[in-house]
Amino acid sequence: MPEAHSVAGLGSEEASIRVFMANRPDYPLTGPAGQLLPANGTLIENINRECGNGWRKVFNVYAKWVFALSESTGQTRGISSWQQYRDELLLTEQGSTALWFEAPEHFNPARLNIVMGKTFAGTLGLTDSVEWLTADFAVCLRRSLIVTPYFDYRQLTNEKIGFLNHLIRCRPTLLKQAMGRQT
Numbered sequence: 001m002p003e004a005h006s007v008a009g010l011g012s013e014e015a016s017i018r019v020f021m022a023n024r025p026d027y028p029l030t031g032p033a034g035q036l037l038p039a040n041g042t043l044i045e046n047i048n049r050e051c052g053n054g055w056r057k058v059f060n061v062y063a064k065w066v067f068a069l070s071e072s073t074g075q076t077r078g079i080s081s082w083q084q085y086r087d088e089l090l091l092t093e094q095g096s097t098a099l100w101f102e103a104p105e106h107f108n109p110a111r112l113n114i115v116m117g118k119t120f121a122g123t124l125g126l127t128d129s130v131e132w133l134t135a136d137f138a139v140c141l142r143r144s145l146i147v148t149p150y151f152d153y154r155q156l157t158n159e160k161i162g163f164l165n166h167l168i169r170c171r172p173t174l175l176k177q178a179m180g181r182q183t
Helices: 043-049 053-072 082-088 118-123 159-167 174-179
Strands: 009-011 019-020 097-100 111-117 139-140 145-148
Touching: 043 053, 053 082, 053 097, 053 111, 111 118, 145 159
Parallel strands: 019 097, 019 111, 111 145
Antiparallel strands: 009 097, 139 145
């Protein structure tokens, strides 16, 4: 039987949107080492309950961002709110999202890669190899990579979610990677 915490993250292995962060929830996530565990109907709710408000913010901001991106491109797939998106599609096998709890070996340029937080970007050695557009956002088009603020209401505000989605929509390569599985 696999050990707890052996999975690399949550979501779909085929996700078109891959978010990388420096930490993982203190919650038993079992599955094959190095692979993703798709969220079932209660996994996100259970992590929120057991691991606190910080994880609730991460999942809520992730859902708000992806739902807003889907709305802006007319690809909501019958989902009417970010809460419904979080509860039904976020980090599921059927969804287009993944959340990695560790550094990637490499960034797949055929996917949209998001590094959550400037500090984690520095840990990955990315701060000098990306183009900083603002104090909070950087891109590397060759890697289909965007560095964003941490997924927290105070750091990735609604205004900054709007900027992130504008950034993706204005760069056809990034938009294609982000919407790859949703079309």
